Amino acid sequence: MNLEEDLTLPPRQAIDWVDGKVRFIDQRLLPAKLKIVETDDWHVIARAIKGLSLRGAPLIGVAAALGVAVTAVKYRNSRLQKKLLSAIDGLYATRPTAANLFWALDRMKEIVVQTPDDEDLVEAVVKEALDILEDDRRRCLAIGEAGNALISETARILTICNTGFLATGGEGTALSVVYRAHEAGKGVHVWICETRPLLQGARLTAWELKNAGISFTLLVDSAAAGLIAAGKVDICIIGADRIAKNGDTANKIGSYPLALACRMHNIPFYVAAPESTIDRECPDGSKIIIEERSPDEVTGFGSKKVAPDDTPAWNPAFDVVPADYITGIITENGVLEAPYMFE
Numbered sequence: 001m002n003l004e005e006d007l008t009l010p011p012r013q014a015i016d017w018v019d020g021k022v023r024f025i026d027q028r029l030l031p032a033k034l035k036i037v038e039t040d041d042w043h044v045i046a047r048a049i050k051g052l053s054l055r056g057a058p059l060i061g062v063a064a065a066l067g068v069a070v071t072a073v074k075y076r077n078s079r080l081q082k083k084l085l086s087a088i089d090g091l092y093a094t095r096p097t098a099a100n101l102f103w104a105l106d107r108m109k110e111i112v113v114q115t116p117d118d119e120d121l122v123e124a125v126v127k128e129a130l131d132i133l134e135d136d137r138r139r140c141l142a143i144g145e146a147g148n149a150l151i152s153e154t155a156r157i158l159t160i161c162n163t164g165f166l167a168t169g170g171e172g173t174a175l176s177v178v179y180r181a182h183e184a185g186k187g188v189h190v191w192i193c194e195t196r197p198l199l200q201g202a203r204l205t206a207w208e209l210k211n212a213g214i215s216f217t218l219l220v221d222s223a224a225a226g227l228i229a230a231g232k233v234d235i236c237i238i239g240a241d242r243i244a245k246n247g248d249t250a251n252k253i254g255s256y257p258l259a260l261a262c263r264m265h266n267i268p269f270y271v272a273a274p275e276s277t278i279d280r281e282c283p284d285g286s287k288i289i290i291e292e293r294s295p296d297e298v299t300g301f302g303s304k305k306v307a308p309d310d311t312p313a314w315n316p317a318f319d320v321v322p323a324d325y326i327t328g329i330i331t332e333n334g335v336l337e338a339p340y341m342f343e
């Protein structure tokens with residue numbers, strides 16, 4: 001019997017904690033295959049984060065916290081503190097930009113160093129990780145509700161990348177706004193940027209919205225400015241990987257051009273993110289570390305090579321939208337407006 005085929009997750013959930021193990025969707029395979037992985041090994045989770053099987057800033061944070069928790073359950077009687085600290089170090093090193101990863105791991109580390117190295121430590125670590133998961137679910141719902149107030153009955157919403165349940169512990173950030181608006185009976189239509197090079201928009205957001213019965217159209221990233229200029233977008237909402245103290249926001253590559261075009265054509269441009277994405281230690285966008293990924297992702301399309309051999313390519317995973325271009329930041333605590341000065 002292939003056990004993997006029997007694994008399930010509740011609807012609109014990318015990750016869960018089941019009997020001391022972590023279950024998650026392997027997002028690299030979507031939409032062709034819905035494969036659910038179960039593991040009690042933090043290395044598997046670290047590899048999944050690095051390889052984008054687990055992705056999206058809030059989800060990366062939740063997954064890392066659960067990776068520490070499985071380690072606690074697995075090694076409960078054997079010099080646990082040391083093992084947990086080494087798991088935390090390994091998970092820190094997976095991806096550099098998403099603030100939620102460091103936020104969640106810092107929370108886990110504090111518990112590990114403050115709790116005696118015995119049975120209490122297992123319980124404390126598991127509780128903290130499950131709190132992070134539950135907390136993210138609540139934040140996603142609150143973001144959706146706060147953002148829904150900005151959405152008109154027939155809004156045409158432009159977005160990029162995937163910010164839905166596949167990107168969080170709950171139902172998403174920018175897409176949670178879409179879900180709440182749809183549930184409220186609004187006839188929203190979503191324009192999805194395909195999100196080159198890894199196609200999170202085409203593969204993941206289109207899959208989520210199709211399953212939810214929400215109207216959408218896919219476009220290549222470079223078509224977005226023309227779409228905005230043609231008056232076909234009422235509001236743009238993106239997610240965030242890291243928000244600096246002054247509101248400058250790093251998000252998926254291609255977000256900055258959307259903000260420029262929205263500014264040019266007076267279209268409201270919103271960021272939707274939980275407060276766990278805000279990095280209060282980071283003064284502005286110039287200090288955000290932007291992950292650079294393999295040139296192969298640009299010189300090829302999926303597994304097919306498209307550029308000549310040895311073509312050099314620049315492949316930043318994110319860009320930074322200056323705070324000035326952001327109409328508001330939709331958080332679990334309401335919609336914040338400029339000037340942003342996160343204390």
Ligand code: MRU
Binds near residue numbers: 252
């Ligand atoms: O490289 P990814 O797929 O992890 O990038 C994800 C994004 O840029 C999302 O927009 C961001 O993490 C917000 S997810 C709610």
